[in-house]
Amino acid sequence: MGAGCSAQKSDYISYTPCKTSDISQLEEACQCAAGTFNECAAGKFCWDNFSCEDFMRIPQYNNERGMVNVLQQSHPLDLHSKS
Helix, strand or coil, X not given: CCCCCCCCHHHCCCCCECCCCCCCCCCXXXXXXXXXXXXXXXXXXXXXXXXXXXXXXXXXXXXXXXXXXXXXXXXXXXCCCCC
């Protein structure tokens, strides 16, 4: 390193970019959102919109209009669900 530069190899932080998927759980912690450091833990989902979520998103197709609505899978112990 040049004179006056005191950075050590341990001063640099590396991160792993997530592979986005609305339906596949992450196998290891990774960076889902820009400007973060491996904030999305293993077992979570890095949705296609780069948000780290606890549950998968399931597309629901509306044949009449040809539109796609995205549903969030609810957790079986979610006490706030409206069922």
